[in-house]
Amino acid sequence: MADVTAPPGALRRFVDSDVFYSFRQSKVTVVAAIVTAIIVIGAFLGPWIAPHDTYDVRSLNLLDAFTPPVWSEGGNPSYLLGTDDQGRDVFSTILLGARVSLLVGFAATLFAMILGVLLGLISGYVGGTTDAVIMRIADIKLSFPAILIALLIDGVARGIIPRDMHDDLALYVVIFAIGISNWVAYARTVRGSTLVEKNKEYVQAARIIGLHPFTIMIRHVLPNVLGPVLVIGTLGLAGAILAEATLSFLGVGVPPTRPSLGTLIRVGNNFLFSGEWWMTIFPGVMLVILVLAVNLLGDWLRDALNPKLR
Amino acid sequence: MQNAPLLRVEDLKVEFPTRRGRLVAVDGVSFDIAPGEVLGVVGESGAGKSMTGSAIIGLLEPPGRIAGGSISLDGRRIDNLPYEEMRKIRGKHIGAIFQDPLTSLNPLYSVGKQLVETIETHSDLSPTQARERALALLREVGIPAPERRIDQYPHQFSGGMRQRVVIALALCANPRLIVADEPTTALDVSIQAQIIALLKRLCREHGTAVMLVTHDMGVIAETADRVAVMYAGRVAEIGPVRDVIKNPKHPYTVGLMGSIPRIGRDEERLTQIEGSMPRLTEIPTGCAFNPRCPLVFDRCLRDRPDLIDVGPFHRVSCWKYAEGVGHA
Amino acid sequence: MPDTVMARPADARGAPAFVRAEGLSRYFDVSPPLLNRLLEGKPRQILRAVDGIDFAIGKGETFSLVGESGCGKSTVARLMVGLYRASRGTVEFDGHDFGRMTSRRAMAPIRSRIQMIFQDPYASLNPRWRVREIIAEPIRAYKLLSGDQAINARVDELLRQVRLTPADGVKFPHEFSGGQRQRISIARALASNPEFLVCDEPTSALDVSVQAQILNLMKDLQRELGLTYLFISHNLAVVYHISDRVGVMYLGRLAEVAPARTLFRQPRHPYTRMLLDTIPDMDMTGRQRTPVAGEVPSPINPPSGCSFHPRCPFANDRCKTERPNPIQQGDALIACHGVEEGRVPDGPIGTAQAA
Numbered sequence: 001m002a003d004v005t006a007p008p009g010a011l012r013r014f015v016d017s018d019v020f021y022s023f024r025q026s027k028v029t030v031v032a033a034i035v036t037a038i039i040v041i042g043a044f045l046g047p048w049i050a051p052h053d054t055y056d057v058r059s060l061n062l063l064d065a066f067t068p069p070v071w072s073e074g075g076n077p078s079y080l081l082g083t084d085d086q087g088r089d090v091f092s093t094i095l096l097g098a099r100v101s102l103l104v105g106f107a108a109t110l111f112a113m114i115l116g117v118l119l120g121l122i123s124g125y126v127g128g129t130t131d132a133v134i135m136r137i138a139d140i141k142l143s144f145p146a147i148l149i150a151l152l153i154d155g156v157a158r159g160i161i162p163r164d165m166h167d168d169l170a171l172y173v174v175i176f177a178i179g180i181s182n183w184v185a186y187a188r189t190v191r192g193s194t195l196v197e198k199n200k201e202y203v204q205a206a207r208i209i210g211l212h213p214f215t216i217m218i219r220h221v222l223p224n225v226l227g228p229v230l231v232i233g234t235l236g237l238a239g240a241i242l243a244e245a246t247l248s249f250l251g252v253g254v255p256p257t258r259p260s261l262g263t264l265i266r267v268g269n270n271f272l273f274s275g276e277w278w279m280t281i282f283p284g285v286m287l288v289i290l291v292l293a294v295n296l297l298g299d300w301l302r303d304a305l306n307p308k309l310r
Numbered sequence: 311m312q313n314a315p316l317l318r319v320e321d322l323k324v325e326f327p328t329r330r331g332r333l334v335a336v337d338g339v340s341f342d343i344a345p346g347e348v349l350g351v352v353g354e355s356g357a358g359k360s361m362t363g364s365a366i367i368g369l370l371e372p373p374g375r376i377a378g379g380s381i382s383l384d385g386r387r388i389d390n391l392p393y394e395e396m397r398k399i400r401g402k403h404i405g406a407i408f409q410d411p412l413t414s415l416n417p418l419y420s421v422g423k424q425l426v427e428t429i430e431t432h433s434d435l436s437p438t439q440a441r442e443r444a445l446a447l448l449r450e451v452g453i454p455a456p457e458r459r460i461d462q463y464p465h466q467f468s469g470g471m472r473q474r475v476v477i478a479l480a481l482c483a484n485p486r487l488i489v490a491d492e493p494t495t496a497l498d499v500s501i502q503a504q505i506i507a508l509l510k511r512l513c514r515e516h517g518t519a520v521m522l523v524t525h526d527m528g529v530i531a532e533t534a535d536r537v538a539v540m541y542a543g544r545v546a547e548i549g550p551v552r553d554v555i556k557n558p559k560h561p562y563t564v565g566l567m568g569s570i571p572r573i574g575r576d577e578e579r580l581t582q583i584e585g586s587m588p589r590l591t592e593i594p595t596g597c598a599f600n601p602r603c604p605l606v607f608d609r610c611l612r613d614r615p616d617l618i619d620v621g622p623f624h625r626v627s628c629w630k631y632a633e634g635v636g637h638a
Numbered sequence: 639m640p641d642t643v644m645a646r647p648a649d650a651r652g653a654p655a656f657v658r659a660e661g662l663s664r665y666f667d668v669s670p671p672l673l674n675r676l677l678e679g680k681p682r683q684i685l686r687a688v689d690g691i692d693f694a695i696g697k698g699e700t701f702s703l704v705g706e707s708g709c710g711k712s713t714v715a716r717l718m719v720g721l722y723r724a725s726r727g728t729v730e731f732d733g734h735d736f737g738r739m740t741s742r743r744a745m746a747p748i749r750s751r752i753q754m755i756f757q758d759p760y761a762s763l764n765p766r767w768r769v770r771e772i773i774a775e776p777i778r779a780y781k782l783l784s785g786d787q788a789i790n791a792r793v794d795e796l797l798r799q800v801r802l803t804p805a806d807g808v809k810f811p812h813e814f815s816g817g818q819r820q821r822i823s824i825a826r827a828l829a830s831n832p833e834f835l836v837c838d839e840p841t842s843a844l845d846v847s848v849q850a851q852i853l854n855l856m857k858d859l860q861r862e863l864g865l866t867y868l869f870i871s872h873n874l875a876v877v878y879h880i881s882d883r884v885g886v887m888y889l890g891r892l893a894e895v896a897p898a899r900t901l902f903r904q905p906r907h908p909y910t911r912m913l914l915d916t917i918p919d920m921d922m923t924g925r926q927r928t929p930v931a932g933e934v935p936s937p938i939n940p941p942s943g944c945s946f947h948p949r950c951p952f953a954n955d956r957c958k959t960e961r962p963n964p965i966q967q968g969d970a971l972i973a974c975h976g977v978e979e980g981r982v983p984d985g986p987i988g989t990a991q992a993a
Contacts, residue, residue, distance in 0.1 A: 021329055200761040200762075201756035201757070201758055201761045201762035202761060202762050202763055202764045204716075204721055204754070204756070205754065205756065205762060205823075206775070207721060208719050208720070208721065208749075208752070208753060208754050209749070209775060209776050209779045209780075209830075210742055210745065210746060210749040210779065211779055212742070220764055223764075223766040224764070224765065224766060354845035354846070354847060354848070355816075355845055468933055470933055471933075498706040498707055498872070498934070499706065499872065499874070499913065499916045499917070500706060500912065500913065500916045500933075501933060502916070503915075503916040503918075506918075525845060525846070526918070527846070527918075527920060528917070528918025528919070528920055529918055531918060531919060531920050532918050532919060555920070565847060566846065566847055568850075569846050569847045569849070569850030570846050570850075570875070570920065571853070571875040571876050571878065571879035571880075572875055572878075572879075572920055572921075573874060573875050573878045573902050573914075573917065574878075574902065574903075577879075578857070579854045579857065580850035580853055580854055580879070582847075582850050582851050582854055583847045583851075586815050586817060586848065587815075587845075
């Protein structure tokens, strides 16, 4: 088979694709992508690049507490953005906090995505009573505010998990709480697309071959309904980061020993009116930039994948 | 065809700028339509026939644009008019009928309201008179019980009835030209016959000229006076419908006619044109049909043929018919 | 085609038919949701998409179903491949009745012997799969071959069989034109060595020159592989060209079944004649098409008796009340009281005269 040319690789196809072209055309998107990439890489490398290890209680010096940013009067060059009430370097806590925020955001989104896509696929493909049950659960879920459900789950978890294990499990509880309150959007979208794809002739062809419905769902339908999921996932990531920040701000999120951006804002908030503004403003700005950049990426992805706008 | 043409299209060129370069969808198309005449424009998908129609009614989908040539209605250039002016002409002098009647009708308004609104825009009739005229139009296009149906909404009509409403809408301002793009394609064959009969009767009675864009040779054979066969954005052959169908000259038309199955003709295999229409990005130099042509010779690969007279009003763009040339 | 197959009546019991449908019906419940029915007092609504039809197809034969949209011909196609279960009646393939089979396992022995070609070449191939994988899927599913090398060789052979090249296998469906995609669809259908192909409007989305290529290919393949076709189409000329025998459907029932030549030369049922009258005249004989008044009624509340009676110029009281059964007339089966009683004259209907 000498005449069979090698198929173009996935990377090559991506670079040639219309999606990548529309990405390069949009300057805002490129900037948003670069900002997101910097934050994600910075957060990932946080433990290695942060100037101070703020998790190490022994390294903290309470005498350095409340140091203002380096450019203000009384600033200390070794604390770029100042320190908090316990003498922790704000720049380092932001890097490590963003790491926690992103971790929770990604994990919760992934959890919501897998759950939602699976339920949506089954709901759309199987139909009938199964569909009705899943969709009514989704309706009920939608009639509660997501944050309320997250608070409820957090509260229940605190009640049943032994106190000494609580700090270790708090992260997983938050991920579960945010994920479980966000799956409906995926389920509904995937169910809608599945209903469309299910009636297309390539799915009928697979049914005539006699494949198991589950095989058809995973191999044929799933790859064709993932486009919108990617969009919701990106926008959902921003939402999940915010949800985590909200929970942590309310004091029910991750433990204060491993603070996320939300925890930092809450702690700093107590000192806002006593003049130590940097403790809450810098994590807040970081959160806004991160969420904005991710949202812009999501918006672009939605437009790029929408054939009507191309 | 002796009288001055109503519509004259000269060397029309329609382009689509894309990131991979400009695509030429219509490339140097010229034809006339006389008052009251039905010109069929036939071709396969990608031949540029619908694009030609859209260019004439000024509704090219962006980023498509007219890149050359001219379109004149009654001696007046209309291809370079500003949008507002073109919109007036489109309502008053040129009517449009599309394949899917639902795209031409607003689902939120009753058909009566849409008709009355269009009539009032293009005439100074009072609302009562306009409604009278709307009723008359509905009756004329064969909608039973128009007094009852005039206040119904598009979804309450069947496909065939909807297409009749669209025709009534196109006739509101008594236009001189109707551009009908695949008006019967979405309809069942028995309904198709009704719509064709209706179109023909209206043309005869109103003296309206029609540019009938379709892929269906049968519809052309029945309806058109002349036919233009398009291939890859160019006119391959144009002439009186009987000559083109009974005695096609261009090798593409010959192949096309042979590939249509006919009732009563017992043939084991249909005539087959090998290959497929080139993509717009890959139109060969010279004659666009040369890779598929059974009669191709060296000149076809080199030079692009112009339309050459082969009979009264019958013109073909094929080097085979050029006198004393081609074998040089 | 042997004459015995052509002439065999469709309902002849005991004849060696390869595929047979008897009293085949498929009803759809299109009632409004339960809540609406209870609150608004709306009745249950049953759409009789296919309502008791009989036909038989001999081995190696092409049997066509023709009719306007909504006549139920595509539903028959889906019943014949097991995508729908029959509400009533039987579908028999080489002696196996699978019309009511419920489990996938029960159908397994005959699955690979029946395949389908679809109408829309843009929807019938999974856009995320390479052509090679699409064609190989039935081979893998039925475990017909093992080892990538054997499967690849078979896919190459199939690609050549539908006049594509092995190099096309690595591409994605969007890189092909409509006609080429239909060839890929045919290659996939042939991959499991089927004996019976159900073709649902396989050329109606294609241009005429491409249609000619596909029709020629289908005829070649039928000759080479001895295939049996059930061909569904609304295009009478295409049906005439490809078929040995033709069934004309109207509102879920068969109006007339006859050998193609008989049907087109000597249509007997008033609906068949009306359909033939609406064909555009390509030979420029000056014949005017006779537009038939009226439209196809809704299959939810079909007319009583003979469902064609509101549009039929020969209808009388019996047609309005009594459903006609198919009766044998020469080599045709016709469901029409008028033909049975001899009150439908021969020749064209309406005022127009055929040339």
